[in-house]
Amino acid sequence: MSVFASILSGTIIFAVPLILVALGGMFSERSGTINIALEGIMIIGALCACLFLSASNDMAWALKNPQLAVFVAILIAGASGLIFSLLLAFASINLKADQTIGGTALNMMAPALAIVVTWAIQGAGQTTINIPSWIRITQADFGLTQSATQGFFESLTFNSFYLTTPIAIILLIVSVIILYKTKFGLRLRSCGEHPQAADSVGINVYKTRYAGVAISGFLGGIGGLAFTVAVGSGFQSSVAGYGFLALAVMIFGNWKPLRIAGAALLFALFKVIGPMAGSIPFLPSFSKIKAAEYIYLMLPYIVTMIVLAFTSKKSRAPKAEGIPYDKSSR
Amino acid sequence: MKKKKSASFENKGSMLKQALDKPGFHSLTASVLSIVIGLIFGYLLLVFLKSGKSTNGIIKILVTGFSNPAKFAKVLYQAAPLILTGLSVAFAFKTGLFNIGATGQYTVGAMFALIGALVWQLPWWACILLAFAGGAIWGAIPGIFKALLNVNEVITSIMFNWIGLFVVNLTITNIPEMLANFYGGSIADRTANLESVNTGAIIPKWGLDNLLGSNYMNIGIFIAILVSIIIYIILNKTTFGYELKACGLNRNASKYAGINAKRNIILSMTIAGALAGIGGGLYYLSGVAQYNIVKNLLPMGFNGIPVALLGASNPIAVVFSGLFISYIQVGGEALQPGFTVEIVNIIIAVIIYMSALSLIVKSGISKLLKIKRQRNKDKEDSNSDEVPPNSDGVGIQAGDYGAGILPEEVQKEGDDK
Known part of the structure; x- marks a missing residue:
């Protein structure tokens, strides 16, 4: 039973960055801007937040209120991601540049910048920013005493519980409300479908698209921190392709928030099963093949492709995505 | 007298304008400008x-x-x-597809080449053909998913990058003849050195290695240039290339014109994959590089994206942008230990970002030229009191109308035929 619990908690913790970043991508694409720079945005968000966390290890107030420090780190991650994403917004909205080109440039820029900054701050050759261990939420934070034996509930909830998880859930709900229940959401969607029509009824397409990209930067930055926290071995100037995976999850989720959450959970589940395959009795262990771990490492990608093959006949991207809006065009 | 002078001046001016007007020239100035800005940014970063x-x-x-x-x-x-x-990414761009899967195709191509070299003991050209086939298979998959199942090629490419990497690692680990430790070495997660197993699989050097005094030198670069020329001819001089480009520019219009869009998507991705596959073959059949089993995607495939973008997806320009990026990467390696190599990546990123912006600058320049010319024309017209030729206006209108379906470039080619 405890295996089951750790699979569940592992699934959730790896789904969190995917959900956040894919939601970010959704806001950007729903407003009409393809945001391929999510990977870079994640790296920048994680970089700034981890620098703060590692510095806050020496601050008295942070040690006293660890979760407050984590919350500040989350805000820093979001803000830095937002600022970085404005580079994409400027190129693709104001200057009407090709959106994949701008995004690719940012993706290339971010990891290099992260390494340069890490070297500059920590000294040459120091490629890892260590994050303090107190950021994890434990029983003590709720005034509970840690029981000696880890039961089902403990390993489900407190094994890998970080502030990013509840915040991701809140942001998911908020996203659904913003996208479907507010005036802003309707306007955002209209700019991604038919910006000319939106403009004709007085919506400022440029501003709305800026907002879409900025939201994606905010969520992407937090996603970067969530990823680093989930991996748990510090920040090494990389998010291991999660930004691109989030892009895939977003398409998989058909540009809809709840489906994105489902897609992220499915992907994370198969991602987590791999390393644990040995301890799950009914899974084959491929003992005759060397390095059989690769079979399980492939699993989440293959499952995603199979599901997509069956579901994507109906998949539909926002109609105007990728096309810079030009007021004078028909 | 005065009139004559101005006329000859006009003539000279128009010749200059013609040269300045060529889109190739605009792209070149834009690229050079971006490179200069990128290098200045890099210098400021170093100063900082x-x-x-x-x-x-x-x-x-x-x-x-x-x-x-x-x-x-x-x-x-x-x-x-x-x-x-870069050519792989550029080819897909030309046909309206984003091949972000070049790294997977590159890796699978490398594996096919190495199987040919190490297991089947084939000569080098056969290994390159195998690399071509391996890349083609890996490229065809996103094409098939896109054409038949309506799955976005970006997502399939990303997924198959990882699947490709793991398939390659799994395969190489399970074929003992491929690993270095089969031949007496101690390293188990690296492929065997071609020098000691099958020298026939090493790409010929034609004595160039002695000339330059480096083992790195072989005829791979000439193969790359040859392939670029072939791709240029396919894209610009054949019906097939024309169909591919038409599909990329407007899928519905080309369908309406009787082009099989689905077939073209699959073919385009297959060719793009094959190109990346050859790249993998060229890198690992040199005799100096061995495939290391790692769990991260190889950067070589991703670097094809900036190469293609800097070359504005033109196969010939891609040769130069590839050489340039390789050049400053080698320069960046010399930065150590004072600075990190990654500074070069920042420079490349700034160059790409600037080249995205400079497309705008470029269209701005040509717009400006057009406006100026129009003004001059108006002046002339009002001076000579002639009625502007009517056909001109009609021509512009017709062109404008056509541009809605197929952009000018294709239109012109269509007219030629």
């Missing part, structure tokens, strides 16, 4: 990091590639796979 060593650093980036023959050989060696992965 360590002002004492900054001038030395930027000089290293700029001259290392030409500083001695061995370094130049390395530039050419790394440029070959970069050109091919």
Whole structure:
């Protein structure tokens, strides 16, 4: 039973960055801007937040209120991601540049910048920013005493519980409300479908698209921190392709928030099963093949492709995505 | 007298304008401008990091590639796979697809080439053909998913990058003949050295290695250039290339014109994959590189994207952008230990960002020229009191109308036929 619990908690913790970043991508694409720079945005968000966390290890107030420090780190991650994403917004909205080109440039820029900054701050050759261990939420934070034996509930909830998880859930709900229940959401969607029509009824397409990209930067930055926290071995100037995976999850989720959450959970589940395959009795262990771990490492990608093959006949991207809006065009 | 002078001046001016008007010239100035801005940014970054060593650093980036023959050989060696992965991305761009899967296709191509070289003991050209086939298979998959199942090629490519990497690692680990430790070495997670197993599989050097005094030198760069020319001919001189481009520019219009869009999507991705595959073959059949089993995607495939973008997806320009990026990467390696190599990546990123912006600058220049010319014309017209030729206006209208379906370039080619 405890295996089951750790699979569940592992699934959730790896789904969190995917959900956040894919939601970010959704806001950007729903407003009409393809945001391929999510990977870079994640790296920048994680970089700034981890620098703060590692510095806050020496601050008295942070040690006293660890979760407050984590919350500040989350805000820093979001803000830095937002600022970085404005580079994409400027190129693709104001200057009407090709959106994949701008995004690719940012993706290339971010990891290099992260390494340069890490070297500059920590000294040459120091490629890892260590994050303090107190950021994890434990029983003590709720005034509970840690029981000696880890039961089902403990390993489900407190094994890998970080502030990013509840915040991701809140942001998911908020996203659904913003996208479907507010005036802003309707306007955002209209700019991604038919910006000319939106403009004709007085919506400022440029501003709305800026907002879409900025939201994606905010969520992407937090996603970067969530990823680093989930991996748990510090920040090494990389998010291991999660930004691109989030892009895939977003398409998989058909540009809809709840489906994105489902897609992220499915992907994370198969991602987590791999390393644990040995301890799950009914899974084959491929003992005759060397390095059989690769079979399980492939699993989440293959499952995603199979599901997509069956579901994507109906998949539909926002109609105007990728096309810079030009007021004078028909 | 006065009139005559102005006329001759006009004539000269129009010739200059014609030269300035060519889109190729605009792209070139835009690219050069972006490169200059990128390098200035890089220099400022170096100043910011360590002002004492900054001038030395930027000089290293700029001259290392030409500083001695061995370094130049390395530039050419790394440029070959970069050109091919760049070509792969550029080819897909031309047909309206984003091939972000070049790294997967590159890896699978490399594996096919190495199986041919190490297991079947084939000569080098057969290994390159195998690499071509391996890349083609891996490229065809996103094409098939896109054409038949309506799955976005970006997502399939990303997924198959990882699947490809793991398939390659799994396969190589399970074929003992491929690993270095089969031949007496101690390293188990690296493929065997071709020098000691099958020298026939090493790409010929034609004595160029002696000339430049470097083992890196082989004819790979010439193969890359040849392939670029072939791709240029396919895209610009054949019906097939015309159909592919038409599909990329407007899928519905080309369908309406009787082009089989689905077939073209699959073919386009297959060719793009094959190109990246050859790149993998060229890199690992050199005799100096061995495939290391790692769990991260190889950067060579991703670097094809900036190469293609800097070359504005033109197969011939991609050769130069590949050489340039390889050149400053070799320069960047010389930065260590004072600075990190990654500074070069920042420079490349700034160049790409600027080139995205400069497309705008470029269209701005041509717009400005057009307006000026129009004004001059108006002046002339009002001076000579002639009625402007009516056909001109009609022509513009017709062109405008056509542009809605197929952009000018294709239209012109269509007219030729």
